[in-house]
Amino acid sequence: RVYVKNIDEFSPITFKPVPCALQLKPCNRATQSTRICRSNCYKLLNACLDESRLSRVKGAKAAKIVEVCAKFSSPDEESCVSLDPFLEAMGENVTEQYTMPCSPDPCGPAKFCEVNHHCSKEEQGRRCDPTECKPGCPVGQVAAYLVPTDAFVPIPTVVSGKNNCYRICQCKARIQECESLYCVPQDYCTILPDSGIDMPVTAEALTMDPSSTWHSENGGRHSTQSSRTTNDLPTSGGFPSSYSYPPTRLPLQSLRHGSALFVKCNLCVCFGGEITCSKRNCNDSMDVSEPSFFQLPCYCEPKYLPVCTYTGLTLPNECIAKCLDLKYVKGECNEIESCSQPTACNVCEEDHQVCLLKSDECNQHQCVQPYGCQSLPDDPVCDEEGTTHRNLCRMNEASKRMAYKGRCLYNCKDTAVCGVDGNTYTSECHAIARFISVDYEGPCQGFGIINNETGEVEGCAKDLVCPPLLTSTSCAAFIPPGACCPVCAGAIRILYSQKQIMRYQKALNTRGSGTVFTVEKVMKSLTRHIEVAECALYGHLTMEMDLLVLIKSTLVEPTDLHHQICALEAEKLAVLIQRGSPRIVTDLSTSILVYAKVVHYELQAPGQAPSLVSLPLPTTVIIAAFLLIHLAQ
Known part of the structure; x- marks a missing residue:
């Protein structure tokens, strides 16, 4: 039980922001913590506790403050929500605003709300509807979240002897057609001892299992436990640490599924046993604290002779395409007339796109069905006349x-x-x-x-x-x-x-x-x-x-x-x-x-x-x- 003074008589201006903050429950954007800072809690309780109703024992007030704040505040001053900005004067009236037209949701059940972000790009004199209600399917029996019609959805499935298995379903009138099955192994990713990679030690790199091991060619088993722990390192919330340490030649890193680290200036992540890294060109002096540095892959010369890869990606020159191991033709992708090439289409429209799978040859045109339009779904297009x-x-x-x-x-x-x-x-x-x-x-x-x-x-x-x-x-x-x-x-x-x-x-x-x-x-x-x-x-x-x-x-x-x-x-x-x-x-x-x-x-x-x-x-x-x-x- 906590006895406090009447705040109407004791500094009401100071305490008005408190219920506002508790009602809004703002959170730290990196850690998503919603608790106020410990220092704020100490300051508030020290001012408002009614000492006349506390125990006469020496130190009772301080003990009560510590007890209460331990339950309702965060000891970490970097991952909590400070009340200090709520106590600052606004200075001038706020007149600008932003809008969230889908909150509250204007659409009924079985439809989801989509924001029109380009109302300013609507034709003058025409009404601009800030939202559009589109048909969708709820994910699960009680879930309120909807996916669009025709969207494919991974649905978790129990498979004997396997973990993390899913069926790929499709949203029609409901989630259905769930024939396809795949499983994602949440395996550790490893960097081999002879890879020769110099890696800065970051907080994320050491959040993995410290007792991870690797097997040498002769079958020996070696520990890679580091003497430095994550407690020794500063962190930056949920994002990769910007702090770097002298590169350490590690015999092996064993990374958990979903974990990330920096390999020199490149961000890498382990997913399903596969290490995925960005393809930045790092020089020897670079570390992860140089985010603005940009150098062409493979030290290619900065010549501007654009090429189009078979995945639909425009690159500045053929050296970069070769470096990325991508086939190409000369010119920007938007300049290439795919419909002029041999095609099975009777009616063809250019449809330039960039495919994400490197092994795919990305189709750059779309065949138009010449009849039966009434049976086709809505997929709006704009013609050359607007x-x-x-x-x-x-x-x-x-x-x-x-x-x-x-x-x-x-x-x-x-x-x-x-x-x-x-x-x-x-x-x-x-x-x-x-x-x-x-x-x-x-x-x-x-x-x-x-x-x-x-x-x-x-x-x-x-x-x-x-x-x-x-x-x-x-x-x-x-x-x-x-x-x-x-x-x-x-x-x-x-x-x-x-x-x-x-x-x-x-x-x-x-x-x-x-x-x-x-x-x-x-x-x-x-x-x-x-x-x-x-x-x-x-x-x-x-x-x-x-x-x-x-x-x-x-x-x-x-x-x-x-x-x-x-x-x-x-x-x-x-x-x-x-x-x-x-x-x-x-x-x-x-x-x-x-x-x-x-x-x-x-x-x-x-x-x-x-x-x-x-x-x-x-x-x-x-x-x-x-x-x-x-x-x-």
Whole structure:
């Protein structure tokens, strides 16, 4: 029992934020802790405990404070929620806002709500509906979460003698057609003793089993237990530690399924016995604290002679394609007319896409069914005249040509633009429809390399004019790999599992499904988790063979709050992937994602090393509520 003073008579202004914070339950965005800090608890109880009703024993007040705070607060000052920002004066009235049109859910049962992130791109004079209710299927008997119609869903299945087995089902009127079966071995990953890899020792590298062993060629058994434990190392929440130590030649690392470490400057993750790493080119002086450093794979020369790989990925030159062991033809992928090549299609439309499986030859066109349009599902396309059609078949009936997939967008620049993926798009709307962030206006003329000494971008056209960045204190400016211009966006880099894609495709091939894993499908699935209407998701496959996702404001003049919220949306998405959220793993397209790392940085002057953006809290209560609703899911 705790006796406290009447707060109406004792500093009510100090205590009003407490029930607000407890009601909102804000959480630390890295650890998802929802408990207040121990120092706040001590301070509050020391001020409000009614000493007249406590025991007269010396030290009773201090003992009671320690007892109560041990139950309701966190001793870790870095992973708790501080009440201090709630006690700060706002200074001026807050007029800006963001909207979450799907919260509360406006759709009825058996339908899920999808946000229209491009209302500003709607045709002037037409009503812009901020949401769309689409049919879906609940995952499980009591689950409220729905997946879209026709989506494939991994459903856990009990198989005698095996663990982590799933059936691939499909959403029709309900979850059904669950014939395909696959199992994911949660095996340890090992790096052989003779691999010669120098690895910085990080907290994540040592979260594995310290008694792990390896077998030498002569059958001997050796322990790899390190004398340094994770308690000796600083950590950075759920994300890889930015602290590095002198590289240590380890005889072997045995990594648990789902664990990550840095191999020099590359992030690696163990998934199902497979080690997946980014493909950054590390020099001997680099460590994991140099996130901005970018060097071409295999020390290729910075020549701009673009090539298109058979997976649909545009690369700056053939040296990089050879380095990545990808077949290619000359030119940007968007320039290649796939329909002009021998094809079985009577009616053909260009459909450029990037496939994620390296062994796939990625089809770059789509055959259009010339009749029976009424039996085909809705799959909107926009024609070259700016009219939306229900599907390709309907567009063909109207004798039109496709500009891009999806509903028509408006209020875009009509001239060609260069995307951050190195492709030239016919218009800004064309790039947006492909989930590609625009780098600059005009056709692509080069690719950028950040000089690690000056911090400046080199390799781009000298007369290139970058879009202006708003001078916002909360602009999380980031220059995508190979791009020329910085963008204000939340940014995460994602590793995906080639082996997991191969498991899925093997299972799906047994049922005659032609499902292909593409970047666009992954981005379309991830977009459903961006619930703030003023933030839009963009993403592409980089030449370092990881996925870069940018989340930036769609407003012409975004405020600090909008920059903050979009950065938080990116961090939320990274946490969902990191923690294997059901929202991620129940969608086949996103269940291949095995690791995510936040990489947006504050814009620095040339020559300064970038640092992780620190988001100020001008509207602390709003941000706290946002963290509760989204990061804790």
